[in-house]
Amino acid sequence: MGSLFDSYHSVAYDEMFAGDGAPHPHTKALFDALQLLSSADLEERVGVLQRSLRDQGITFSHAGQEWIFPLDLIPRLIPTAEWELIEAGVIQRVRALEAFLADIYGARTVLADGIVPQAVIASSTNFYRAAAGLEPANGVRVHIAGIDLIRDGEGVLRVLEDNVRVPSGISYVVENRRTMARVFPGLFLEQRVQPVAQHIALLFAALRSSAPAGVDDPTVVLLTPGVYNSAYFEHAFLARKMGIELVEGRDLFCRDNVLYMRTTSGERRVHVLYRRVDDDYLDPVHFRSGSVVGCPGVLNAARAGNVTIANAVGNGVADDKLIYTYVPALIEYYLGEKPALPNVPTYRLDEPEVLEDCIARIDQLVLKPVDGSGGYGLLIGPQASEEEIESTRAQVLENPRGWIAQEVVMLSTSPSLDGEKLAPRHVDLRPFAINDGGQVRVLPGGLTRVALREGSLVVNSSQGGGSKDTWVLTSRPVRGDEPDPVAPMPTPAVKASAPDLGPQSDQPQQQQQGCAPC
Template sequence: MTDRTVFSDYCMIPDSWDEMCADGSIRPQYQQVFETLNQLSASTLSGKDQLAGELFLNQGITFTVYSDNEGIERIFPFDIIPRIIPGHEWSHIEAGISQRLKALNLFLKDIYSRQEILKDSIIPAELIASCPQYAREVYGIKVPFDIFVHISGIDLIRGNDGTYYVLEDNLRTPSGVSYMLENREVTKRLFPDLLSANQVKMVNNYPLELYNILVSLAPRQLANPTVVLLTPGVFNSAYYEHTFLARTMGIPLVEGRDLMVDNHKVYMKTTMGLQQVDVIYRRIDDEYMDPLVFRPDSALGIPGILGAYRKGNVALVNAIGNGVADDKAVYAYVPAMIRYYLNEEPILPNVPTYQMADMDSREFTFRNIHNMVIKRTNQSGGYGMLMGNSATDHEINTMINSVNADPRNYIAQPIIKLSTAPCFLNNRFEPRHVDLRPFALCGPGGIKIIPGGLTRVALREGSLVVNSSQGGGSKDTWVLNNG
């Protein structure tokens, strides 16, 4: 079988923007990759696909799919064909994410201090008051440089007209950056010449960029402040990422039991005695951080750490309380935040969002439920979600009852057919729906967005759910210097 035969089977999905093809031709950014793949046989591509799986397995890059009854870890699914973004498109994405993060940071500063946006009735006060992620315990805390969101993953999707939309903001403990970095390393092994020939921007400086930001936040003026990464432990689904980032940044990986608080200062237990900790990159959710303040049954956190945080003796990355800004009900107001705080029009639009607490919106959603997706406002990873176009009558009725019982904690959005990209599946090329999670770093020197991000793939044919926890996969994301 020749590669021409393999590619001749490629059939675009109707009413979806295809990242590679347009009007029967290949988009310019894909031209060189397409021509190279055309010279490879199906068996050669299959060999590269098998090699990619072996590389991931040897690196221990696994992910737990909790919905599996077997509960086993599996290789993180990877598609060998990169998703390619031309330079001019990336410039638009960068500008939109930077604008959004500036507004979200200002919102978090405001909502935990003067609350002007509520007083001016831009956002309903009851929406914030009823938000389970609003942490009253950190009200009034002054965070270093007024930066609340140091690390973010902003999920983007592309509609059938090519427009990029922000699907959701991940501002607490966003995951996936290790897969972005490992995807690139695997691609270097599979297609070493293609990367340089296409002038693809680098992503591998992310650990250094992150480390420099962490150091810059240290309360003490030291040449080498102590920075640690706090993990819940080996049973967390993202534990591989925690170990990867600690190793690449050259900082200790610690659990709550490795730290203690004395006189409002945080110390790490070492074989040489106690060592004061200046910055904690935490991968533990707010409610588990301090059992004296939040959940008293938490064995993951450090008793008294909130007192040290309030005194300014330790910096936490990301800040506690960020969940109020990525609550899916508050998400609907981010365009209003941009206008309010920056006096600018949003560069990247939101997906239209209906608050289920509003009776008219609720009735509209129920009437059009087969064209809507309903989400819980405080869930992630594709859990607590109903896709109306593929749900059974029983699932729809169950969701309607749940929404009516607790409307504040649900939103609805029209189902947008995500753009598609070619994937090498079943020894041939097939289109699959994709989204994009660019990662942004925010420090005293400004916002830096890593050129690429994690392209997630809905591997099941026809599926629009890309979450790894729901069986999705990923592919390398190339941002070109030209174009």
């Protein structure tokens, strides 16, 4: 039959098909549904999707322009058992990184005990001495984390990097689901998919619970660098959804180590600052003195215990890519546990023999700047030109501490729309974790980023990536707050061929997701 999957062939582990070409048990229902679609159906839905994205204004800016963040039509499915592993691994990681940050900016036992060399911290550009001794109200420094996972050629999920500074993307998770509910409402009827609509409420609750002691009804604001920031859409979206003020630096001021915002009805005290401004720009008293997007005095206001900065200042020392290589050891040191999710094999280039070996085979490795993000400065050896390799080699030799090397991981693929057909495209997954001080929760879903260019392994939105709606399947009935009832397609054409309720048939032990949102 003239299937959308004709000539579909992945060179990597595929999220939909097993090695024998048959769909995984948990993707069978989706596969069957897609089998019923024609190219024409798909095209029509793409039209709906494009209009929907444009109407919702889901954009990011890159190279000075506004772009629609492309949403691929085909969702990425995660079976219950696997989600439990992800959940456990992410929670463990966030707890270890919280403990590490409290230690590094406090007692520093991890250094005294020789788990992490002092030199690694001293040379980290993300270690902020001004944050030393600053104790957040409820002990939380990582209010929200995005832990990037990839799946290797053997199907093993690995942590690629941790993001505990100002992780972005949660708005796309919520909006992608809303869009998909419009475009493919029928699909949801046949699947038990964990909802994502409550994600932002959980973030808001965590922000509120981080308020200074004794504040019952805290004022939370979102600080954005402004409309020219690449994530401004998200800032505006989150502020609107949480019902809080979206402010810029000029709207804030500190007096006697208390933070206020200027409003039309006078000044109003701020208790929690959800800032989407980088540390360097946050407080000109301590950091870049010329910054106008921050607020002078806010760090000392936090030190005085009068305002909570979320996420905390100085978190970058924990997601420095050199520290990443120590995270498995940190999990054992602080939690006495074995890491649930392994790292990608990574080499520290500040060790001379390792440097020599990695430089010799630089064309087979991935090289990353330790303090970079967004895929900037990244070299993927096998896909790079001679000039790119030469340039990176020179930079690495100049400053080995500034780089790590990783084995190339052939990221798993997921069927994605390519013209009229579905073709395998490489994906990663960024689950979000929220820490409210009592509990770390992993939001069931997350942002699946997809490299839309054939063969590309770079999924960052600034590098030609898109995203997919991410369905965490559950064997439990899901409350009916999704799909979004707004303007569905007139005739849901998609029907599953059999009432396959997903993974519970082959994974009977999965009864329960330990973190029902409240």
